[in-house]
Amino acid sequence: MIRTFEERVGQELDGLYQAALFLYAGDRDSAESHLLAALGRAFPDDPSVGPARAPEVDFAHWIEGRVVLDFFRQARSTPGTRPVSRAGVFPAGEHTLKGADVHAAAALVAPEARAVLWLVLIRRWAYADAAQALGIDTAQVRALLASRTDLIDGLASSAYAEDVRQKGHRSMQGGEAG
Amino acid sequence: MTVDCHAAREALWPPEKPRLCDPEVVAAREHFDGCPACQEFLAQDRSLLGLYARLREECAPQDVRERVFDELSRARWDQLAQEQVEAAPPASRLTRRRLVLGLSTMVILVAVSLPGRGPSEAPAPDEAAMFVEDYLRRAVGEEHIESGDPEEIVRFLTRELGMALRPLELQGLELKKAEICLFQGRRGALIVYEKDGASIAHYLVPGAQSGRRAPRVSTDRDDDLANGMPVVTWSTETIEQALVGEVDPQFLLRLAAGAT
Numbered sequence: 450m451i452r453t454f455e456e457r458v459g460q461e462l463d464g465l466y467q468a469a470l471f472l473y474a475g476d477r478d479s480a481e482s483h484l485l486a487a488l489g490r491a492f493p494d495d496p497s498v499g500p501a502r503a504p505e506v507d508f509a510h511w512i513e514g515r516v517v518l519d520f521f522r523q524a525r526s527t528p529g530t531r532p533v534s535r536a537g538v539f540p541a542g543e544h545t546l547k548g549a550d551v552h553a554a555a556a557l558v559a560p561e562a563r564a565v566l567w568l569v570l571i572r573r574w575a576y577a578d579a580a581q582a583l584g585i586d587t588a589q590v591r592a593l594l595a596s597r598t599d600l601i602d603g604l605a606s607s608a609y610a611e612d613v614r615q616k617g618h619r620s621m622q623g624g625e626a627g
Numbered sequence: 628m629t630v631d632c633h634a635a636r637e638a639l640w641p642p643e644k645p646r647l648c649d650p651e652v653v654a655a656r657e658h659f660d661g662c663p664a665c666q667e668f669l670a671q672d673r674s675l676l677g678l679y680a681r682l683r684e685e686c687a688p689q690d691v692r693e694r695v696f697d698e699l700s701r702a703r704w705d706q707l708a709q710e711q712v713e714a715a716p717p718a719s720r721l722t723r724r725r726l727v728l729g730l731s732t733m734v735i736l737v738a739v740s741l742p743g744r745g746p747s748e749a750p751a752p753d754e755a756a757m758f759v760e761d762y763l764r765r766a767v768g769e770e771h772i773e774s775g776d777p778e779e780i781v782r783f784l785t786r787e788l789g790m791a792l793r794p795l796e797l798q799g800l801e802l803k804k805a806e807i808c809l810f811q812g813r814r815g816a817l818i819v820y821e822k823d824g825a826s827i828a829h830y831l832v833p834g835a836q837s838g839r840r841a842p843r844v845s846t847d848r849d850d851d852l853a854n855g856m857p858v859v860t861w862s863t864e865t866i867e868q869a870l871v872g873e874v875d876p877q878f879l880l881r882l883a884a885g886a887t
Contacts, residue, residue: 466687492702
């Protein structure tokens, strides 16, 4: 059965939206603008049709790579200041952190590193696949993955804040009970 | 074999991935057993995966979905228009005029069916999405029939639309084919005829409920899309209709009169 580009994008849209939100560290307006522009630019290169047809390509993988690649290129062409890393230890285990906390932590990571962190650390792409999608080599992927510590630091801050909130809440409950 | 933290993490990441128990992996696991820093690294990695599950709870809002599909409609329309320009040699003027014929009829039908808009108004850019909608409809379906037999056409349209729409009959008019089209989410019929080599398209869109209107020739449009091609539009109580073709407008009016 033939499925149109629009149908396949519709199926992947939630995941692409989540990616854009992470890449833009929760800035919804920028994430949505980017998503629109990136999908519009990807349309003529749909691997399922056209002269460069490659039906064996996994569309979900391909379209996610395109959305991240557009962001990566943009980040490289407009380098910003590297965010300041904050000291902290992200405790392992279950957390009550929310999506907004992850986005806040992503804001501490340099934008081009966010692209790599999203693909490799969060979406579990192989280094080689991420490198190919972004047009860089695996050594550069490894180098950018060093920003994992910035993400962890940001999450540590959120987790610490959440821990303080919870302890405060429990303390208040205890006070009320007593 | 001894490995350092870096090599051990490379060998065992991602931890959820199945891997062969080769000497490198065995050595990496031995390293992990005695290295609190690497154990913390993997524990954090698992926590990050848990956080991804939180991110996945967020869905693209409806307005974002609509804007994405608007954008893709624009991209598809731009590409289609570009392909038409590139593919049309001067000799294929007839083919191009047939495309224009179909598009201009859609513009007219849309213009007269939208509230508060007259047929003389040019289409807004967003209306291109409606043409794309129809294009998509055709791309994913095979809903057409090529036949000169009116009864076969009636059966096809009855099956597809649930209405027994009859092709027009007039001396010199040759029935060629029928297709299902789509206007603003409404399925309709396009019946194509030929008269003396000229193509004539008859659009019927049920469910428009725009009120009964007598046939009239629309030639006062200020858009140049139809390039002066006559279009006759009218409506019964339940069906919006249009005829367009490179023929005398009076002939289209006679056809429309026979259809009302």
